[in-house]
Amino acid sequence: EIVLTQSPATLSLSPGERATLSCRASQSVSIYLAWYQQKPGQAPRLLIYDASNRATGIPARFSGSGSGTDFTLTISSLEPEDFAVYYCQQRGNWPITFGQGTRLEIK
């Protein structure tokens, strides 16, 4: 099973700042990695797939990069609605696995 390790566990930033979230895989997943945003009481929302492709309707301030074992989600300028928990997920090998999440909180 591929283990995804997200860092940091919690990120405290202010609106307007840049956020950089990391996801590291225990073995290569090629580009087959996605990012999700989850707000309290809601289902997750797909942001990025195949490492760098924005899903339908996702604002351009969200971008993804990486391949192999190291991936990054960047939010260029935080909006108030961006404060949430973010998960990475790989589909490179069965079983599908998720990272443990990064909580992005308002500083």
Next chain:
Amino acid sequence: QVQLVESGGGVVQPGGSLRLSCAASRFTFSSYGMHWVRQAPGKGLEWVAFIRYDGSNKYYADSVKGRFTISRDNSRNTLYLQMNSLRAEDTAVYYCAKDPPYSSSYFDYWGQGTLVTVSS
């Protein structure tokens, strides 16, 4: 807009069974792979099971293999999860989610979730 509505959650004793349903609408259900993903209270996401669009292939997380069965009825636009031999650690919100049109095994739409509580 795609709609996925889960039902069937509730409280069940350890060792008991439950069947979850996911009613799909506003897309061609029979053309997409479908998944169950769960989230224990206050915890992260855990993928549970996948079924191919035509039901020909199924995959399971090791934690549920042999106890849970995923199935679908394309004539009823409904996805199912039969859960047997339930354990306390199966307590979670269970979401159904669909594959996107451009790939398999990402999740582009999710239901609102149904809570399963395993407790005596």
